[in-house]
Amino acid sequence: MAKRGKKYQEAVKLIDKEKAYDLEEAVELVKKVAPAKFDETVELAVRLGVDPKKADQQVRGAVVLPHGTGKTPRVLVFAKGEKAKEAEQAGADYVGDEDLINKVSQGWFDFDVVVATPDMMAQVGKLGRILGPKGLMPNPKTGTVTFEVAKAVEEIKSGKIEYRVDKAGNVHVPVGKVSFDTAKLVDNINTVMEALIKAKPAAAKGTYLRNVSLSSTMGPGIRVNTAKFAG
The missing domain is CATH 3.30.190.20 (Ribosomal protein L1/L10, rRNA-binding domain)
Structure with a gap:
């Protein structure tokens, strides 16, 4: 030791x-x-x-x-259309769909928390092997798989x-x-x-x-x- x-x-x-x-x-x-x-x-x-x-x-x-926590986490949101706009307005650091999924699959990790709308989970699920071991996979139990993306982002940002x-x-x-x-x-x-x-x-x-x-x-x-x- x-x-x-x-x-x-x-x-x-x-x-x-x-x-x-x-x-x-x-x-x-x-x-x-x-x-x-x-x-x-x-x-x-x-x-x-x-x-x-x-x-x-x-x-x-x-x-x-x-x-x-004394630290403001960087939030990545997988969402489309209106929900993507809501996430951006709520202060999400990164918002997107297929493009962002591809970026993460290539080893990009400049974020601390991931939120996804339920309709994106079939695609986000492909990142399970990458996000899972890092504890970053969105999960309904922790409120990170939700259509209420603005609320989720605001809560994460506030602690x-x-x-x-x-x-x-x-x-x-x-x-x-x-x-x-x-x-x-x-x-x-x-x-x-x-x-x-x-x-x-x-x-x-x-x-x-x-x-x-x-x-x-x-x-x-x-x-x-x-x-x-x-x-």
């Missing part, structure tokens, strides 16, 4: 590995120990008591963070994020920047946690929220007390 820098080592000393911190305290610590010179992203990691191999225990969806349980039962999402006020980060985190609890599959048994931790891009992880979150 690569040796961590001096700032990281100093940051680790400030954290009690055995302790699960209250949310506000954990957020304060993340801000305090972030070692990088740039404005690091604050990341939330939640280990869920689900078996992701089972179809009835999938956890996936999207939620709008009240204070955004809508997608969450999805991985093979190990973990959900990783950005919840803001180190420069955010503690209250805004707490607000964003609570919004994600509420969404995850609502998304609890009926088939999930035992403790649902197994572990919650926060970290900055380059900083160490800090455990959060799950008692204040229901579920």
